[in-house]
Amino acid sequence: MSKDVKTPMLDDLEKGAWPSFVKEIKTAAKKSNTAHDLLGILERSYRDKVTHWKHGGIVGVLGYGGGVIGRYCDLPEEFPGVAHFHTVRINPPSGFYYTSKAMKELCDIWDKYGSGLTNLHGSTGDMVWLGTQTDKLEPIFAEITAKGWDLGGSGSCLRTPSSCVGKSRCEFSNIDTMDICHTLTHKFQDELHRPAFPYKFKIKVSGCANDCTAAVARADMSIIGTWRDNIRIDQAEVKNYASKMNIAEEIVGMCPTKCMSFDGGALKINDKDCNRCMHCINQMPKALRPGKEQGATIMLGGKAPIVTGALMSWVIVPFMKLEAPYDNLEDLIRKLWEWWDEHGKNRERIGELVDRMGMRSMLESTGLPPVPQMVKQPRTNPYVFWAPGEVQ
Amino acid sequence: MDAQELTKKVYELVEKNQGKKKMKAGDITKAMEAEGASRDEVKAAIRELVDGGKLVYSYFGGSFIEIPHTEGSANPQS
Numbered sequence: 001m002s003k004d005v006k007t008p009m010l011d012d013l014e015k016g017a018w019p020s021f022v023k024e025i026k027t028a029a030k031k032s033n034t035a036h037d038l039l040g041i042l043e044r045s046y047r048d049k050v051t052h053w054k055h056g057g058i059v060g061v062l063g064y065g066g067g068v069i070g071r072y073c074d075l076p077e078e079f080p081g082v083a084h085f086h087t088v089r090i091n092p093p094s095g096f097y098y099t100s101k102a103m104k105e106l107c108d109i110w111d112k113y114g115s116g117l118t119n120l121h122g123s124t125g126d127m128v129w130l131g132t133q134t135d136k137l138e139p140i141f142a143e144i145t146a147k148g149w150d151l152g153g154s155g156s157c158l159r160t161p162s163s164c165v166g167k168s169r170c171e172f173s174n175i176d177t178m179d180i181c182h183t184l185t186h187k188f189q190d191e192l193h194r195p196a197f198p199y200k201f202k203i204k205v206s207g208c209a210n211d212c213t214a215a216v217a218r219a220d221m222s223i224i225g226t227w228r229d230n231i232r233i234d235q236a237e238v239k240n241y242a243s244k245m246n247i248a249e250e251i252v253g254m255c256p257t258k259c260m261s262f263d264g265g266a267l268k269i270n271d272k273d274c275n276r277c278m279h280c281i282n283q284m285p286k287a288l289r290p291g292k293e294q295g296a297t298i299m300l301g302g303k304a305p306i307v308t309g310a311l312m313s314w315v316i317v318p319f320m321k322l323e324a325p326y327d328n329l330e331d332l333i334r335k336l337w338e339w340w341d342e343h344g345k346n347r348e349r350i351g352e353l354v355d356r357m358g359m360r361s362m363l364e365s366t367g368l369p370p371v372p373q374m375v376k377q378p379r380t381n382p383y384v385f386w387a388p389g390e391v392q
Numbered sequence: 393m394d395a396q397e398l399t400k401k402v403y404e405l406v407e408k409n410q411g412k413k414k415m416k417a418g419d420i421t422k423a424m425e426a427e428g429a430s431r432d433e434v435k436a437a438i439r440e441l442v443d444g445g446k447l448v449y450s451y452f453g454g455s456f457i458e459i460p461h462t463e464g465s466a467n468p469q470s
Contacts, residue, residue, distance in 0.1 A: 054465045056450070056451045057465060058448050058460065059463075060449060062443070062445060063443045065449030065455055072467050076468070084466075154451070155449065155454070157455065190435075194438070195449055344418075
């Protein structure tokens with residue numbers, strides 16, 4: 001272990017009532033040379049106001065193009081413990097359920113081969129292991145796969161699909177999110193481990209419009225549980241809520257589509273105008289429940305601002321029945337990928353491609369019918385452009 | 393084109409471009425499709441080469457396919 005380093009700037013980040021990553025790194029540094037030198041290089045970066053990391057490269061495990069993110073430092077003599085500081089992504093169980101035994105096994109492997117530092121979970125959805133060397137990657141891979149785990153996605157591939165806890169704990173869930181996530185992960189093993197796309201593609205599955213995975217803002221494909229019949233109402237429970245809350249103000253008054261009315265006795269909903277936002281159901285869960293005809297709204301294009309600006313997902317299929325083995329969903333995803341593969345530029349997300357080429361190209365390629373729910377904003381010009389084949 | 397010939401052509405394409413142009417899986421697929429191979433056949437050829445260690449994936453702001461080499465940025469291990 002290199003000599004002790006003074007870290008006055010990092011020490012400042014230990015102050016305050018919130019948890020501190022510096023405190024955690026210091027704890028790990030007591031037994032890990034990598035964590036020890038991480039403190040040193042971080043302090044140095046804060047002082048120099050430049051990063052000392054070099055990111056990317058060809059490190060990985062045989063046969064896989066993702067799951068390991070190469071990282072080296074540019075001061076290896078000064079901080080030998082972080083000369084290599086590769087990140088390993090572990091594909092988590094659907095809904096992020098771990099047994100204590102599984103967690104202990106994973107942590108033991110990581111203590112043996114790496115810094116012991118983790119992100120649980122990174123925004124990618126994977127369990128992220130921070131800081132190991134090139135020669136440790138194959139042994140890590142051998143040990144995790146022997147226990148039934150696998151690496152997650154990184155690079156220009158399908159990233160690890162993720163889901164909310166769905167029906168396992170949540171009464172609002174309209175779809176079996178965990179099963180969908182697990183099934184898609186198995187169907188798309190090749191796309192997950194062998195990067196062949198123009199750029200990354202993320203799938204996140206939420207059981208209802210509360211969207212606990214934040215899919216709409218973060219996923220290229222958001223699968224959001226919904227229903228298409230009527231909200232189920234228990235009027236006796238509505239009366240109970242009426243004695244505790246102002247339904248006219250807090251429920252009816254805040255309905256975004258104004259599809260509800262309450263006369264002091266019964267709550268009425270015009271379901272044709274309801275946009276399934278979940279506000280009323282969240283506020284009065286004993287009185288209101290989603291309808292019985294359940295499925296998902298499929299949305300496309302969400303992303304953070306990396307190459308171009310941030311995008312929110314928009315609807316491409318208002319309602320899709322989702323039952324195992326989800327062949328209809330797989331078919332749609334494969335058609336979208338084919339279109340994106342054909343036309344996408346390097347580092348162009350699928351939402352950006354739709355923006356560049358227009359919905360028409362995507363719809364023609366996938367065979368999806370144009371529907372009013374796809375309109376995300378008023379049109380900005382009055383012209384209608386017809387394809388040559390559409391003009392008689 | 394049989395599978396063995398396709399695999400050879402894929403390797404030669406990557407070799408020819410090594411150090412000049414970073415090849416994505418999509419670039420290789422399009423080049424081989426132009427020579428009559430199907431998308432699935434190219435995918436299988438790439439997989440065989442990567443699983444055999446003759447080609448590797450790399451990441452430089454996007455994923456590419458290269459011939460294994462020592463990275464300039466790789467530090468000697470401590």
